[in-house]
Amino acid sequence: MGQTARTTKLLLDLSTQDQGGTNPGKRSHLTATVIILDAARRFYLAFFLAHPDKLMERVEVISKKTGEVRAGVISADNLLTWAECQTVETADHPTPLPDWNFSRAFPDLPNRYRRSVIKDVIGKARGYLTSVTKWHASGKKKRKPGIPTASNHPTLYAGTFALELDELAVDLNVKQLAVITVRQHGMIKETRFVSDHGLDHHRFEHLKRVAKKQWQAGKAVKGEHSNQQLWAHVRRQNRDCAHQTARAIVEVCEKYPGCVLVFERLRKIKPSGGSKSRRLNRKQANQLRGKINQLAKEKAYTLGVVSVEVNPHGTSQYCARCGRLGVRFTYQAGQRVTDRGGRLFSCPSCHYECHADFNASVNVHHSFFREFHWQPRELKSG
Numbered sequence: 001m002g003q004t005a006r007t008t009k010l011l012l013d014l015s016t017q018d019q020g021g022t023n024p025g026k027r028s029h030l031t032a033t034v035i036i037l038d039a040a041r042r043f044y045l046a047f048f049l050a051h052p053d054k055l056m057e058r059v060e061v062i063s064k065k066t067g068e069v070r071a072g073v074i075s076a077d078n079l080l081t082w083a084e085c086q087t088v089e090t091a092d093h094p095t096p097l098p099d100w101n102f103s104r105a106f107p108d109l110p111n112r113y114r115r116s117v118i119k120d121v122i123g124k125a126r127g128y129l130t131s132v133t134k135w136h137a138s139g140k141k142k143r144k145p146g147i148p149t150a151s152n153h154p155t156l157y158a159g160t161f162a163l164e165l166d167e168l169a170v171d172l173n174v175k176q177l178a179v180i181t182v183r184q185h186g187m188i189k190e191t192r193f194v195s196d197h198g199l200d201h202h203r204f205e206h207l208k209r210v211a212k213k214q215w216q217a218g219k220a221v222k223g224e225h226s227n228q229q230l231w232a233h234v235r236r237q238n239r240d241c242a243h244q245t246a247r248a249i250v251e252v253c254e255k256y257p258g259c260v261l262v263f264e265r266l267r268k269i270k271p272s273g274g275s276k277s278r279r280l281n282r283k284q285a286n287q288l289r290g291k292i293n294q295l296a297k298e299k300a301y302t303l304g305v306v307s308v309e310v311n312p313h314g315t316s317q318y319c320a321r322c323g324r325l326g327v328r329f330t331y332q333a334g335q336r337v338t339d340r341g342g343r344l345f346s347c348p349s350c351h352y353e354c355h356a357d358f359n360a361s362v363n364v365h366h367s368f369f370r371e372f373h374w375q376p377r378e379l380k381s382g
């Protein structure tokens with residue numbers, strides 16, 4: 001089996017052709033390629049999951065080093081040969097399985113793409129079968145492993161790839177869990193706020209109890225978990241909330257077929273300062289954001305929606321209308337108070353005022369299109 005010797009990554013310029021940008025034909029071909037490869041992956045995933053016995057077949061394996069013979073699971077190379085026999089029309093095998101005729105479904109797909117897709121899927125399908133077997137053996141009723149469509153989805157980074165499509169930008173926050181904005185032809189068409197319904201405060205109250213108990217009991221014993229039920233409750237709530245929020249994001253995706261889902265690359269912030277309970281709560285909030293991000297990408301992927309991560313720098317500080325540095329503020333007793341974490345955003349330049357999270361979400365679009373200060377950085381030579 002040949003292996004790819006070298007990968008060349010091309011950075012596509014997003015500007016128009018007369019400014020040295022990529023020709024639009026190339027972009028549409030790239031989009032089409034991503035879609036076809038995903039479809040091919042889905043085909044073989046379904047094929048292997050329909051043949052679990054073959055996938056986990058025990059065979060005699062002869063060690064190349066020692067010549068020893070032992071029982072082992074069938075090799076990926078042999079599986080690949082077998083799968084091609086069953087699904088691909090060749091001179092030697094003119095009639096593939098009628099329900100699994102890959103040659104008919106994907107005429108002209110280059111052989112090496114097909115092989116890379118098959119190899120990719122073998123690992124995923126096996127991993128899934130193993131975890132399902134373990135899950136059955138454990139006797140649990142809940143949390144059955146999900147079918148592995150979502151892993152290994154193409155996460156494209158800003159600057160790698162540009163699409164002239166509708167896109168959905170999501171800004172993830174603490175109290176306003178997510179702000180989803182839809183932009184089409186440079187205009188914001190739809191906005192949706194997802195509230196946490198008081199989860200952050202609720203969790204904080206629980207964690208205060210955890211912190212107090214830990215303090216009363218002295219130092220936590222290493223390797224021993226205290227407050228297990230409370231923690232389980234906190235985790236369960238976080239998980240449910242992540243699922244709900246991800247579903248809300250994907251519901252918006254569903255309304256715009258062929259859209260792109262844009263996320264900020266999550267910042268790695270270590271909670272510091274404040275009380276023990278506050279730090280514990282911030283940590284849980286960070287995990288929640290990560291979970292929402294991951295679940296939304298997975299759910300979107302099953303709809304054929306590609307996720308993109310963009311540079312998060314400055315999305316909450318700059319004005320989404322004119323691009324200048326703005327300030328955050330709140331109203332306290334009817335008075336405007338400048339506050340770094342304020343709910344509202346104000347631009348001293350163009351006097352635009354809006355909800356700070358909405359402003360940030362619109363800036364995620366600007367970051368995706370590299371508008372305003374999200375310009376590509378000039379490469380330093382030498």
Ligand SMILES: [Zn+2]
Binds near residue numbers: 348
């Ligand atoms: Zn402005």
